[in-house]
Amino acid sequence: MDPRNNPEKNMIFPEGSKNKFRNFVTSRCGLYFKDHDLGSLEDAIVERTKACGFDSVERYYTYLTYSSEKETEFRELLNLLTIKHTYFFRNEPQFKVLRERVLPEIIERKKRAPAALKPALRIWSAGCSTGEEPYSIAMAVADVIKDLDEWSVQIIATDASTSALEKSKAGIYGKSPIMLVDERHKKKYFIEQPGPGGRPQYAVCDTIKKMVHFSYLNLMDKKLPGGFDIIFCRNVVIYFELETTIKLMDRFHSSLADDGYLFIGYSESLQFISDKFRMENWKESVFYRKSREAAVPGGGVPSPAAGTVEEVIEEISKAELEAEKKVELKRHVTPPERIESLLVQIMKAFHLKRYDEALSLIDKAQAIDNSAVDTYYLAAEIYANQGKLDTAKERLQAVLELNELFTPAYYLFGSIYTEEGNLEKAEKNLKKALYLDADFALAYFSLATVYRKEGRVNEALRGYRNTLNVLLKDVPDAIIAYSGGFNSGTLISMCKNNIERLKKRIE
Known part of the structure; x- marks a missing residue:
């Protein structure tokens, strides 16, 4: 059982402290805990308070906000707060769009453009968790681009959880995360090896690992990378407040190249959030494309994010x-x-x-x-x-x-x-x-x-x-x-x- 689900809460957690911690976490990384979900924040804080040897959450708050170790400790807290459950090719229809619609369009456009150097493809997996998403993207790219040596492919994968990034870089997974990987891709892109207790585990092959570059990044940082053809940010902004999400989508718009693509979570929407992207539908999947000019809302529920x-x-x-x-x-x-x-x-x-x-x-x-x-x-x-x-x-x-x-x-x-x-x-x-x-x-x-x-x-x-x-x-x-x-x-x-x-x- 995950100890965070049932910690030994033998210390007092003042009611006012909950909001203080919530506001601090939101200001630092965008994560927002609604009232009915404050329990998970409280559990994580109690766990880190004990791990750091403090007898009160107030003392832990002082340590978290003022000590010389505050940055390292905040990352440790984030490791408990971020959800890391994911798997390869999650929401398969989006990867079908990537393989059959988006990548072919970008490849054709890049090949037509005059260039002295290799054509370049830049993709960002923002909030990459334990690596399944960026590796899935790399496999899709390898499926479509047969002459990879003739291309400069950069897949940047970032997350605010250091423990998730460590697992990502290792690239070794059990059976559950690869449950949607078909046999052809499993044989082509994974190496089966014995794991703990003799259970099989699967290592991502070097060809795919070399395509992905992992890095720590807090999406609330002042400067975000740019020049991307595609951004994946799926099942991340559901944990943000509306104002934070609006600002982040504006920044993603700046990080995308002209006509770049944005993939968000299956249950997420840019309704009320941004009119800087136009929604496209293709074979049962929804995705977004950067608009060069902000759309003028017309009909239905307005999308007024160009305003305040x-x-x-x-x-x-x-x-x-x-x-x-x-x-x-x-x-x-x-x-x-x-x-x-x-x-x-x-x-x-x-x-x-x-x-x-x-x-x-x-x-x-x-x-x-x-x-x-x-x-x-x-x-x-x-x-x-x-x-x-x-x-x-x-x-x-x-x-x-x-x-x-x-x-x-x-x-x-x-x-x-x-x-x-x-x-x-x-x-x-x-x-x-x-x-x-x-x-x-x-x-x-x-x-x-x-x-x-x-x-x-x-x-x-x-x-x-x-x-x-x-x-x-x-x-x-x-x-x-x-x-x-x-x-x-x-x-x-x-x-x-x-x-x-x-x-x-x-x-």
Whole structure:
């Protein structure tokens, strides 16, 4: 069992310290831990606090931020925080696009260009984890370019985890990571050898290893490499805040050569993020291409990232309100049309963490319509985010007095009780939410989290799978009602990661 899943928490972890550590990690590397996922951050901090010989997390924080060893220690902490589960040719349709569409187009273009030197191909695997992705890219390149000696091929693979990079450079894997590698590629690009306990392991051949150059890189560093024909950054930005992701996509745009290609994760999207890339579809796969001119949004949900972060947040708030209105109509609740514009501004202030402004707008909305359940619910969300849990529960009680069938109130009650450690009450409220709405994905997810905290692994697995079943019925990347503005793709990725972690605990 991974010790991070169940550390010996025999030291006090002050509530205020969680936000302090969260903000520090986000500012340093972009990783952002939402409230319901703070447990994994806490586990990692406790583990490193003990490893460094400190008796309190506050002393560890001082060491992490001020000591002469702070850079080395931050990398050790990142080794625990980053998820390293991956495998060769993950999301095979994207590699099909790479082999059959993208690489042939780039090769043809490079061959036509006059050059005294060898034609060059530069590819960046950003967030390469333990190396399966960049080696898969190298194999795809070797499949397509038959005269490799006539080319200058550079595949740069970077990650912020030093332990992941060490494994990447070794290039030796067990059976699980190569499960999608067909026999032809296995024989061509791997060398089978005996591993620990006599179990077979597979070493990447020298031809492929020489094509990939591994290096430590924090994507929040001031300077990123450039001149790339292709960038892979898959299943990385799902752990970033919106503002961080917007800035990173702008930087990727600068790092790409003209007409360069960007591959992101299967469940990720540039909707609301950037209009500097145009989306392309080919044989069941989506990828992006650098636009020389920013696209002008037209029709559907705008993609306003060429503007300010506030404009992006406002568009997300509008989409979230639309999602909530659909849910309320399904429950035969009249949406508060008279205060709709105020609700958008409240949500926008909420997402930007301008809580005083949001509460002031709520007062204005309630002066117009004091029976609008949404305003009381939003106030409860704000107080919960501020850590004022008793006040949040008072607002939720007001919600239920207005409408005892308002399902999100039971969901938020469940989340608050989970935060307080009262898992029995959390489970009761989340089950009530699901009784009222069997398609409430967030309630399934939160209930699964309760089960995980209680060590009820099989029930937690079922809960995360139920979440996936609901989300996969919806439009891809739809904004989830009452979610705080994130889309279904994000929650799908979180479910899949939690399922993988839980499977390891029962293996």
